Amino acid sequence: MNNPQIAFFQSIKAVLPEYQNLALSIAEELGISTNEAYKKIRGDSNLTFQQIIKLSDCFDVPFLYSPKQSLSVTFSYLSVNEDLDMIGYLQNLLDNIKAIKNSNHKHITITTDDIPLFHFFKYPELTRFKLFFWANSTSNLEIPFSASFLSDEIIKISQELHATYLEIPSTEIWSKDTISGTLEQIRYAFEAGHLSDTELAVKIVEQVRYCLTDMNMYAISSKKTIDPNHTFNWYNCDVLGSIAYLVDFKDRMTCYNRFNTFNYLRTEDQAYCSQTKKWMQGLIMKSVSFSGQGEKHRNKYLYHAFAECDKLLNEITNG
Template identity: 25%
Template sequence: MQEQFIKYLKEKSQNNTSFVDEIADVLDIGYDAAYRRINLKTNLSLEESVALARHYKISLNKLFEVGSSNSIVTELPPQPKNEKALEMYFKVSLQNVLPLTKLKSAEIVWSGKDISLFHTLTDNHLARYKMYVWLKDLDLEMAKSQISFDDWSKTIPDSLLESAFALGSVYKNVNISELWNDNTVTGTLQQILYYFEAGLVSKDIALKICDDVHEVINQTEKQTIEQSIGSPNNNTFFHLYKCDLHMLTNTVMVRTPHKKVFYSPFTVLSYFKIEHQDTCEMMNDFLNKQMSNSKLLATSGERDRTLFFKTIHKKISIAKERINMDYKMTFL
């Protein structure tokens, strides 16, 4: 196992001088100690193996490939448990996406149980409301408080907004394929109604958030027709599929010419990052099968596309009617 691992590190190394010196620097050990590890005379400790894996930016699965084929190692993102951590979550996500903008054939696939960050992180009430909902779920102090969205939105740090909008903007430069169904918007509408009925969002703001959702859907329809999120000159594509056969899960798959990675959700904003290539191929095959059983709305015909978006707009309008009805039913 160590022999295979050292061989893999040599292939990843960009040091044009001495591989032994490089290992010694990473592990903060002497030349002779590094030499003994490279030549298998001394075993690498787990801590040393992890340090080398991090330095060479390789999957920790490489350390355990000789083990059970049914076991893989996953990675967790930063946990956005407060405003500072949410800002860091956006910044780390941005750093993960930026390299994809330099690869013409890189692609992100989104299985949309909910509307993706690609569409919602813009300068509007909806983006701010999404952050409020996430923090109410993840920040224990905020969960205990009765602060309304109207009040909280006045105190959002500029740095948090800037990091969110920067992440939303970078997706314009990446190829994206998304799978939606008629219920993809439902989760967002349920969140609006929940906090409105709890008295934590005012009627006027709740209606404005719904209007932002209308606008997101209008913009998504335009992008679907044009098959592009950014300007037509940036040479990236946007493909939206209507999937009626399978349940959608908010899984994110990143495909490049060199490797595949996917992110499997398990709590709010938390994902398991999977780099094990055999597992990634299984997920990739499943998503491809989903797309093959779905309608690509850019080419399915105007009737199907118009009916799909009209159905979503109707759901948003029903949510607005409910907000207005609940407001009229109050007794003052």
């Protein structure tokens, strides 16, 4: 698409709930007639610079323009600041994931060497531990972990993130070591004395097992809930190369790249997203499917993962 203004309006349309009309929303925000709004949406009437800023701020959608087919890509920055504003970070993430869920057409493809955060958000102790570990790695603080780490409000937002993700069709591509990262974090925290409560450590490892059991159930039915629209495809690829989330809205895409443990760079540059999509499709071609009829390979993967959990449980309980 060569017209950045038309692409801009398509990006806005993608984040609107199904019941909300694009032209009426634009007309109301800019204080113009519906007819004029339609002209701007079609590209027959140009937006002013002030109107672009107003719409970008209102709908949280960037206006993207690359002069002369420049190879530069514009990213927005989703991160936890130096004050560790976890509530702000998670609320921002929740707003993003809700906007995806409310879109007419959506699908998330994830490549990851760590359990996608939405899965462990179902379990309070595991959620607290993962966010504790990330906070320590981000701030270089050496604080002890306890069951009361983080507020109930953070747990509530996390569980809402989990529930929302379940309602979005998705494909996940895990590496052979995806489970190892979380288990090594638990092992390190326990051995370093940050996680000194043996009973709590055991509970956290058990919740990792519950996550894997959830994954098995999603894969068996190829969906995450009883709703057949909430489809789920699970793959295993030995080598991934990066952690990325690609949201496909049919007429446009958004890509999230993870860095610095759990911060994200987001872009709606369609050329970049298209390259990412082709890369992910290539990975799928080289991957083993765990969904539906992929029972043999899935069971082998899970058997190894559960064995790793049991090994860590034995280390924790027997010293």
